[in-house]
Amino acid sequence: MPKKRKKYQARPAHKSEKVRPDQVRKVNPQEIKVTIIVVCLLVFAFSLYLFSLPTQTSGILTSLLAFLLFMSVYLLMLNPSVIMSWRYRLQSSPALLYIFPLLLWLLYTLYSFLSDQLSLLSVLDSFIICFLPLLLTLSLRNKAAKLHAVDFMIIFLLWFAVEWDLVSDVTIPKVQGEINLLRVVSVIMIIYLYYIIRSMPVKLLDWKLKAGQIQKAVQIFVIAFPVLLFLGFSFDVIKPLDRFPSLTALFFSFLFIAFFTALPRELLFRAVFHTLLQKRLGKTSYIPALVISSLFYGLSFIYIQQSSAIKLEVSDWFTLDLPWAAMIMAAVTGFFYGYVYIKTQRLMASTLVHLLIVWAWGILFYP
Numbered sequence: 001m002p003k004k005r006k007k008y009q010a011r012p013a014h015k016s017e018k019v020r021p022d023q024v025r026k027v028n029p030q031e032i033k034v035t036i037i038v039v040c041l042l043v044f045a046f047s048l049y050l051f052s053l054p055t056q057t058s059g060i061l062t063s064l065l066a067f068l069l070f071m072s073v074y075l076l077m078l079n080p081s082v083i084m085s086w087r088y089r090l091q092s093s094p095a096l097l098y099i100f101p102l103l104l105w106l107l108y109t110l111y112s113f114l115s116d117q118l119s120l121l122s123v124l125d126s127f128i129i130c131f132l133p134l135l136l137t138l139s140l141r142n143k144a145a146k147l148h149a150v151d152f153m154i155i156f157l158l159w160f161a162v163e164w165d166l167v168s169d170v171t172i173p174k175v176q177g178e179i180n181l182l183r184v185v186s187v188i189m190i191i192y193l194y195y196i197i198r199s200m201p202v203k204l205l206d207w208k209l210k211a212g213q214i215q216k217a218v219q220i221f222v223i224a225f226p227v228l229l230f231l232g233f234s235f236d237v238i239k240p241l242d243r244f245p246s247l248t249a250l251f252f253s254f255l256f257i258a259f260f261t262a263l264p265r266e267l268l269f270r271a272v273f274h275t276l277l278q279k280r281l282g283k284t285s286y287i288p289a290l291v292i293s294s295l296f297y298g299l300s301f302i303y304i305q306q307s308s309a310i311k312l313e314v315s316d317w318f319t320l321d322l323p324w325a326a327m328i329m330a331a332v333t334g335f336f337y338g339y340v341y342i343k344t345q346r347l348m349a350s351t352l353v354h355l356l357i358v359w360a361w362g363i364l365f366y367p
Helices: 029-051 057-076 080-092 094-114 120-138 149-163 181-197 211-235 247-281 286-303 324-344 347-364
Strands: 310-313 319-322
Touching (some): 057 094, 057 181, 094 181, 120 181, 149 181, 181 247, 247 286, 247 324, 286 324
16 A cells, blocks of 8 residues: 655744754855955044044044944844854853843943943943843744734834933934944844844845846835925925035935944834734735835834924823824835835845935935
């Protein structure tokens, strides 16, 4: 008699699978070289900015070292081979899970002390950002990599609290600080929690874009920007700049938007939120996931101050200014970013569109 064939059982939707030794790639030297070049470029640009400020030499050195250290960690953690290697080491030594957040918190606190920005609030809120999301993430570690209710709490802690200025303001540098250090820490923790601990697909973070993916990003920019212009003029929220920015200002704004605006937002809303949501709804449900993630992206702009905002009296002692125009325009742009992300399956493609739109907008109009 012929043997009965075992019934095939489908594997559950993407779980946080363990990394076998044979699956671990060595750290790619090419990825590290690219990271070093980008870090050097950023440090050079930031040093030019620092020397233009009325800051003492000690303050410049402290700010430059902190910038170099945190940006190196931030960009190294975006390398797929580094992530895969790190995952394997954490599996072999689970106790190391707490070491990295601890070091990150200590470095943040050390810089706050050296730059004379240390306070009880800065110590507490940085501790919460580094450890509470970690504990929440560990509760999901053995569950499928889909969107759970706990993820909303993690996203709120790592992004919305910083965007809404509900935490202490430790900046680099202290004088006229443009970089909120806790925001950088939050971005680092997003990568650590979701791509190292939760083991989300690292191919989404690949820096290399093919010609077709770059072309798709540019095409969407060409379509999206006129749509935003139409909405801006229709809502009467556009105010053109009096003069064209200098080349130096354009260079600095390009780098700042790329690494402190576009990439962090796309990392959270596309590479994390959209990906988890699509896993929850199913692979064929990319349109509902795209719409929902775009609406949440628009909602995240509720902190924007706008003259045309609608005042909502929540209670006798609290009035909420609802910047409806900014939220609608953000949701529309989020739809375009998400579309590029779905079509290319690359974080850097949607980041490129985000960068071009925000940069072009800043060249032509007031924020």
